[in-house]
Amino acid sequence: APGWGYRPSESTLEKFNHKYGTVGGLKKLSPEGFLKAYRDGYKDVAISPKLDGCSVVIYYENGRLERALTRGDGKEGLDITDKVVALGVPKTTSLSGKFRRRGEFVLPLPIWRDKYNGEKSARNIASGFLNRKSWSIDELKNFDLIFYTTTDSNGKDFSEDKSDFYCHLDGLKTVMRGRVLVTESTMNSEYLDKNLKVYSSQILCDGFVVRLEDEMVAIKWNHEGTRSTVRNIEWRQSRYGKFTPVLKIDPVDIAGATVSNVSGSNYSLLKSKGIGIGSIISVVRSGEIIPYVDHVEKRSDVINAPEVCPECGGELVIDGTDLYCKNPECGNINRKRIHNFINVVCKIDGLGNSIIDKYLDYAAEDNNDLISFVHFFK
Numbered sequence: 001a002p003g004w005g006y007r008p009s010e011s012t013l014e015k016f017n018h019k020y021g022t023v024g025g026l027k028k029l030s031p032e033g034f035l036k037a038y039r040d041g042y043k044d045v046a047i048s049p050k051l052d053g054c055s056v057v058i059y060y061e062n063g064r065l066e067r068a069l070t071r072g073d074g075k076e077g078l079d080i081t082d083k084v085v086a087l088g089v090p091k092t093t094s095l096s097g098k099f100r101r102r103g104e105f106v107l108p109l110p111i112w113r114d115k116y117n118g119e120k121s122a123r124n125i126a127s128g129f130l131n132r133k134s135w136s137i138d139e140l141k142n143f144d145l146i147f148y149t150t151t152d153s154n155g156k157d158f159s160e161d162k163s164d165f166y167c168h169l170d171g172l173k174t175v176m177r178g179r180v181l182v183t184e185s186t187m188n189s190e191y192l193d194k195n196l197k198v199y200s201s202q203i204l205c206d207g208f209v210v211r212l213e214d215e216m217v218a219i220k221w222n223h224e225g226t227r228s229t230v231r232n233i234e235w236r237q238s239r240y241g242k243f244t245p246v247l248k249i250d251p252v253d254i255a256g257a258t259v260s261n262v263s264g265s266n267y268s269l270l271k272s273k274g275i276g277i278g279s280i281i282s283v284v285r286s287g288e289i290i291p292y293v294d295h296v297e298k299r300s301d302v303i304n305a306p307e308v309c310p311e312c313g314g315e316l317v318i319d320g321t322d323l324y325c326k327n328p329e330c331g332n333i334n335r336k337r338i339h340n341f342i343n344v345v346c347k348i349d350g351l352g353n354s355i356i357d358k359y360l361d362y363a364a365e366d367n368n369d370l371i372s373f374v375h376f377f378k
């Protein structure tokens with residue numbers, strides 16, 4: 001769910017309050033639920049894909065960009081103005097007055113597969129980048145920002161046409177839009193899923209957004225999820241020292257694939273949502289790619305998080321939303337950095353992490369003769 005694990009007060013970035021009302025999430029309905037609730041009031045409705053990225057809110061005043069924030073908790077967000085401007089959002093606008101624009105910061109799926117080797121999820125990579133204090137222009141170019149709503153200083157949304165018109169005048173990308181009849185033949189998961197695939201091959205999507213006069217509703221299907229129980233939590237350490245939880249669940253079949261591992265996202269998410277060993281969770285596959293927790297049916301506080309680094313014994317600290325080992329001499333961190341350097345920079349055929357680890361273990365015992373190592377393990 002967008003915004004999970006996100007607490008601005010724990011970030012190293014500066015935080016600011018949102019203006020013109022809370023930046024809220026959307027009411028969610030299944031296709032059948034939407035049809036039941038709105039069939040009598042609407043013949044057709046405006047519809048757009050629900051992009052599964054990170055919500056960004058940009059504030060303008062007197063024709064100039066004032067500040068860009070993450071959605072955060074809806075009341076306050078992190079200042080990401082520098083990233084937004086570097087991405088190409090102009091500092092001036094053709095629209096006068098005070099208003100905010102809301103868009104989705106996304107990592108296109110072809111780039112995710114090509115440059116990130118399908119690691120984690122496209123959304124998690126986008127979220128991680130926005131949370132960084134240090135970042136590069138070269139990596140920023142991998143991402144995109146797509147706008148879908150403009151809100152005036154009284155908290156009233158512009159019409160889609162007006163919002164898109166002024167976004168295009170400012171050279172900004174907007175979400176694709178269309179209209180759909182409110183009938184049994186269109187408001188069903190098979191019809192909507194077929195149409196969503198047109199968009200989801202390029203950008204992660206998890207449903208459609210419907211505009212109803214002054215209200216917006218998210219329509220999701222398959223996203224009610226499949227129930228399973230968390231049996232264990234594995235904490236995996238990255239080359240930056242961060243520990244990421246992987247939920248080990250009772251295997252379930254989702255869209256033809258057997259799922260037994262689910263992303264736990266981060267330490268703060270598990271704590272705030274009550275996801276632990278023994279939890280009953282609803283699992284979905286966003287865009288039929290990455291399994292994640294849609295909601296929690298039974299809470300548990302047993303998250304099995306390590307208190308000290310399993311490698312170096314150093315104290316672990318909470319930094320932002322994550323659990324970290326901050327010891328710069330941690331052997332596991334250095335080992336994973338070596339893995340990354342060889343796999344990304346050198347790319348030596350046949351030299352996998354297991355062989356690298358064998359050499360590092362061999363060298364750690366003061367056996368520094370590489371030729372002897374090759375003969376020993378050949």
